[in-house]
Amino acid sequence: MPRVKRGTSHVKKRRKLHKATKGYKWGRKNLIKVAKTARTKAGAHAYADRRKKKRTMRALWQIKINAFVREHELSYSKFMAGLKANNIEIDRKVLAELAVTNPEVLAKIIAKIKK
Secondary structure, three states, X not given: OOOOOOHHHHHHHHHHHHHHOXXXXXXXXXXXXXXXXXXXXXXXXXXXXXXXHHHHHHHHHHHHHHHHHHHOOOOHHXXXXXXXXXXXXXXXXXXXXXXXXXXXXXXXXXHHHHO
């Protein structure tokens, strides 16, 4: 069986690792052992934060809607209950966008709920 020298594949593997950890601080960008763990942890945080992003965005939408609805003497929970009672199926993302960009439309929705 012939001898296999792994020079090129080893260098490729390290080059790929350095590319992934480019921009990291201290030894996390150039020391192989530390860079490996840094890349693994970065991947884990990225995965978790992609899921966390969804909850933070929903919380932000709720805050925007609540702020607008409070100006019209309603609470967020009563507003959402009113939407359900009147069969208005608009999601929070759209409601938050309306509160910021098109407040007069949302004001009409609130007026309909208050009836």
